[in-house]
Each structure stands twice: as C-alpha cells, then as structure tokens.
Amino acid sequence: MSADALSSVFRALADPTRRDMVAMLADGDATVTELARPHDLTVQAISKHLKVLEDAGVVSRSRDAQTRPAHLEAEVFDLLTVWLERHRQRLEERYRRLDEVLATLPEDPLPTETSPAAHHPDPDDGARP
Amino acid sequence: MSADALSSVFRALADPTRRDMVAMLADGDATVTELARPHDLTVQAISKHLKVLEDAGVVSRSRDAQTRPAHLEAEVFDLLTVWLERHRQRLEERYRRLDEVLATLPEDPLPTETSPAAHHPDPDDGARP
DNA sequence: GTCGTGTTCAACCATGTGGTTGACAACGTT
DNA sequence: AACGTTGTCAACCACATGGTTGAACACGAC
Numbered sequence: 001m002s003a004d005a006l007s008s009v010f011r012a013l014a015d016p017t018r019r020d021m022v023a024m025l026a027d028g029d030a031t032v033t034e035l036a037r038p039h040d041l042t043v044q045a046i047s048k049h050l051k052v053l054e055d056a057g058v059v060s061r062s063r064d065a066q067t068r069p070a071h072l073e074a075e076v077f078d079l080l081t082v083w084l085e086r087h088r089q090r091l092e093e094r095y096r097r098l099d100e101v102l103a104t105l106p107e108d109p110l111p112t113e114t115s116p117a118a119h120h121p122d123p124d125d126g127a128r129p
Numbered sequence: 130m131s132a133d134a135l136s137s138v139f140r141a142l143a144d145p146t147r148r149d150m151v152a153m154l155a156d157g158d159a160t161v162t163e164l165a166r167p168h169d170l171t172v173q174a175i176s177k178h179l180k181v182l183e184d185a186g187v188v189s190r191s192r193d194a195q196t197r198p199a200h201l202e203a204e205v206f207d208l209l210t211v212w213l214e215r216h217r218q219r220l221e222e223r224y225r226r227l228d229e230v231l232a233t234l235p236e237d238p239l240p241t242e243t244s245p246a247a248h249h250p251d252p253d254d255g256a257r258p
Numbered sequence: 259g260t261c262g263t264g265t266t267c268a269a270c271c272a273t274g275t276g277g278t279t280g281a282c283a284a285c286g287t288t
Numbered sequence: 289a290a291c292g293t294t295g296t297c298a299a300c301c302a303c304a305t306g307g308t309t310g311a312a313c314a315c316g317a318c
Contacts (some may be wrong), residue, residue: 268311269309279299
C-alpha cells in the first residue's frame with residue numbers, strides 16, 4: 001500500500017507466473033481456476049498473484065455467479081509506455097547535447113563565470129546502439 | 130541469476146530509488162557517490178541498488194581511476210517496449226475477434242458483411258516503431 | 259611509504275514475498 | 289436441505305530484499 005503506482009505495476013510484472021497470467025488475460029478474461037490450470041500451483045497461490053495484479057491496477061475483477069473473472073486493464077500499458085518513452089527521450093536528448101559539446105569543443109577554452117557546475121560531461125564513451 | 134531477463138528488469142525497476150537512479154543516469158553517467166547524494170541513504174545502499182541494476186543489465190560500469198561510473202544501457206528500454214507492444218497487440222487482436230463474433234451473431238441468417246460498427250472504445254494510437 | 263577518497267564486502271536485522279495447508283463463505287444444482 | 293464448485297482468508301514457513309554498521313580494498317595525491 002505504500003509504493004506508488006509505477007512501483008506496484010513493475011513489481012506485479014516482475015514475476016513470471018504473473019506475466020504468464022497477464023499473457024493469458026490478453027487473450028480473454030479468465031477465472032482463477034482457468035488461470036491456475038496451466039500452472040503447477042494451488043488455486044490459492046494463483047488467487048494471491050491475481051490480488052497482486054489487481055492491487056497494482058493491472059487487472060480488474062467482475063462478478064458472475066460464483067466465479068469472479070479477471071479482466072486485463074489496458075491503461076497500465078500506457079502507464080509503462082509513458083515512463084519508457086520519457087526516459088528514452090532523455091537518453092536521446094543527452095546524446096544530442098553530447099554531440100553539440102563535441103562539435104563546439106575544438107577551441108574556445110573560456111573559463112567564464114563562476115558556474116557551480118554540479119553536473120559535468122563525462123568524456124567516457126561515444127558509442128550508441 | 131535465477132530469473133529470466135525480463136523478470137530481473139521489471140524487478141530492478143520496481144524500486145523508486147532505483148528508478149530515480151535510472152532517471153539520473155538518463156541525463157548522464159554518474160558515480161556511486163553522485164547517485165547517493167540526492168538520496169537519504171548510505172553509499173553502500175546505493176552501491177547495492179546499482180548492483181541490482183547492473184545484474185539486470187540496466188546499467189553497465191566502467192573504470193575511471195578510483196571511480197566506477199555507471200552507464201545506462203538503452204537496450205532494456207527496447208526489451209520492455211517489445212513486451213509491452215506484444216501484449217498491446219494481443220489485446221487489440223482480442224477485441225477485433227470479439228467484434229467479429231458480435232458481427233456474425235445477430236439472428237439474421239443473412240450476414241451482410243457491411244457495418245463493422247466498432248463496439249469497443251479504442252484505447253489509443255496504433256503501431257509505433 | 260602514508261593519507262584520503264571512492265567503492266565494495268560481510269555480517270546482521272526487519273520486513274516482504276511466494277508458496278503451502280486448512281477452514282470457510284458464496285452461489286447454483288439436485 | 290444437502291452438495292459440489294469457486295474463491296478467499298488465516299496461519300505458517302523458507303527465503304529474498306532493503307537497509308544498517310564496520311572493515312577492507314583500490315587508487316591518486318602528498
């Protein structure tokens with residue numbers, strides 16, 4: 001209950017069994033027993049896994065007689081995509097700046113003002129996948 | 130070394146401190162002490178977090194005198210994106226099939242192939258490389 | 259060499275996680 | 289009402305995780 005939404009989602013998806021359940025649910029809603037069938041686990045364990053996914057907002061449950069089908073929520077994919085794209089962009093921006101620095105580097109050793117300069121460019125690698 | 134790559138990556142990113150470190154590293158390589166500065170944690174704790182990220186392949190380390198700068202590996206973003214997009218597509222495929230079934234379901238024994246009539250709200254944009 | 263800085267290793271502790279078994283609630287069927 | 293199905297709750301256990309402190313290692317500077 002403590003962690004933020006993103007942490008909950010990442011943690012929920014960090015388990016292979018739960019990712020498997022998500023894969024199943026991507027093909028269609030399923031009940032606990034259906035989700036448990038292909039896995040060599042007790043129904044209680046699957047129920048717990050499902051609760052983790054539910055608490056993280058990855059799935060929602062409905063009520064249908066004695067079964068409670070689980071439904072995959074598509075929003076989480078958007079949440080993760082946003083996070084991913086943001087950092088991907090920061091990475092690209094970083095390389096862009098690095099290229100700029102390298103372009104203006106040849107001369108111009110201008111010490112200039114008393115800049116605090118908490119961050120410094122790292123002249124390490126230059127390779128980029 | 131137990132879990133598969135995807136599990137390791139998800140687990141590594143499930144911690145807000147580690148995600149914070151990743152955010153920092155997206156702006157530029159950094160040493161352990163630099164990464165530790167903004168967080169109210171001991172350097173050892175940050176070193177452990179960094180090891181988790183390293184074992185998951187999220188970052189790599191280099192050697193520069195007595196420091197060992199951490200470098201964010203961009204490939205992991207691709208790994209996560211692939212997983213995300215695969216399941217997003219399965220979800221879309223599922224809804225497409227559902228619409229097909231609903232289209233052929235009416236009691237008309239004469240299915241005119243017109244009016245696909247999207248029944249489901251479409252989540253967001255489509256494919257993006 | 260000695261010193262200081264940066265980093266990691268080792269031991270330890272509290273809490274969380276994933277699994278089990280067993281009991282129980284809710285619901286449809288007979 | 290009794291029964292079988294479905295799902296959850298509770299207690300328990302082994303182990304992983306995130307944090308600490310303290311010692312040790314690696315390296316440049318003095």
